[in-house]
Amino acid sequence: MVDVPGSARLLLVAGIAHLNEESAVFEAMLTGWGRQQQSRLLGSKTVSDRARLVRRFTEFADSYPWAWGPGDVEDFTVSLASGPGARAPSTIRGYHLALRMFCDYVTDARYGWLKECRDRFGAVPSQVCHEWNTVAHLNEYEGRPARRPLTYSELQDLFDHLDAQVERTASSGRKGTLSALRDAQVFKTAYAFGLRRNELCRLDVADLRPNPHVPRWGTYGSVHVRYGKAVRGGVPRRRTVLAVPEFDWAIEGMRQWVEQARPLFKAPGQPALWVTERLSRVSLRHLDARFADVREQVGLDPALSLHCLRHSYVTHLIEFGYPERFVQEQVGHAYASTTAIYASVSNDFKDKTLKSALARVYAQRTDQEDPS
Known part of the structure; x- marks a missing residue:
């Protein structure tokens, strides 16, 4: 019989007495x-985050997996959903999914945990997550309704204020x-290339690439994203985001930052595109805090x-x-439906589209009615 990775036989040595047998078996479960x-080639962060959640649930339930019940999940x-630090429905659903997967693992007969728990504790683990006590994924988009695209005037106010x-x-x-110039260019780059926060922070100077269709942009015609959002715990996905002519103003700002401003930090061994006065990479926390400050100064919606x-x-x-x-390719979405969720065209665009449709339809009708 061949044991699969994570099976109890590979982790618990027969005949060994543990000082705290329950804790030892639980730790072996997490290791397995x-x-x-x-x-399955899942990322190490995904694995560690899920293990941390199971430990947290175990402490909350004050019992081990072979004694869990559906009431503990409820x-x-x-x-999680109560108090000032209440989690979002999407976050809670992710917790439920991780617990469900752990229970699937320990109740799968191929891993041998059912037999180990029955022999050692006289009880076996069960699946405690079911359709009646977990969050269902009913909506494609579960973000806050107040989160929306900025209007053209809001973007203009934002960038004018930064300049x-x-x-x-x-x-x-x-x-x-230099820091003010850097932050201004960071936000312009986020908009001009449609980057996620982590993608923005993890950019290196070497990730700036030319666009063969527009040689005059030099090495600033595209951005190679190496730390795109992973799928189901996999490795980060890569993509190349091409600059578009409507946002060519950001290219000149990037050129100024890389060729004139960034060298003044004197960080020859630092590959990061966005460096701090301490010669480290700009953090997500700094960008979030900086955007919040500018948003308040400009008077934009706090959401x-x-x-x-x-x-x-x-x-x-x-x-x-x-x-x-x-x-879809530019922003790195796996599905077109995700891109559609992000899109929220402005009233001006709708007006232009409607006027174009009216002109097209009624012009055709006029031509058909006119005998000449």
Whole structure:
């Protein structure tokens, strides 16, 4: 008989007495589940995050998997959805999914945990997550309704404010001019290339590539994303995002940053595109906090986040007339339906589209009615 990765026989040595047998078996379960997931080539962060959740649930239930019941899941869910730190439905659903997968693992006869638990504790684990006590995925989009693309005027106000901050800091002679210039270009790049926050932070100078169709843009005609959003715990997905002519203004800003401003940080051994005064890579926390400050200073809706710049990119590409398949490839969506969720065309675009349709339809009718 060949044992599969993560089976109890590979992790528990027969005849060994443990000081705390329950804890030892539980730790072996987590180790075996981790090996099972690794054999599916899931990312190490995904594996560790899921193990952390199972430990958290075990502490909450104050019992081990062979003593869990559906009521424990329901009580856990209520605690997650209550209080000032209540989790979003999508987050809770992810927790439910991880618990369900762990229970599937320990109740699968091929791994031998049912026999081990019955022999050692006189009880066996069961599947405690079912359709009546877990969050169902009913909607394609579960984000906050207030999160939306920025309008053209809001984007103009945002970028004008950032540019003004650079000019004020430079004219005052105070420190921070390079940081202000960097942050302004970071946000412009997020919008002009439709990047996710992590994709933006993880960019290196080497990720800036030419666009063979527009040689005059030099090495700033495209961005190679190496840390795209992974699928189901897999490795980060890669893609190349081409610059589009409607956003060519961002290319000149990128050139200025890379060739003139960034070298002043004197960080020859730092590959990151966005560097700090301490010669480290700019963090997600800094970008979120900086965007929140600028958003408040400009007077934008507090519900808007840095990720809304990506929503704006999708929306505006569609309004510019780019094919949906092109937009989908640019932003790295696996499904066109995801891109459609992001798109929210403006009223001006709808008005233009309607006027064009009216002119086309009624012009045809007039031609058909006119005997001449």
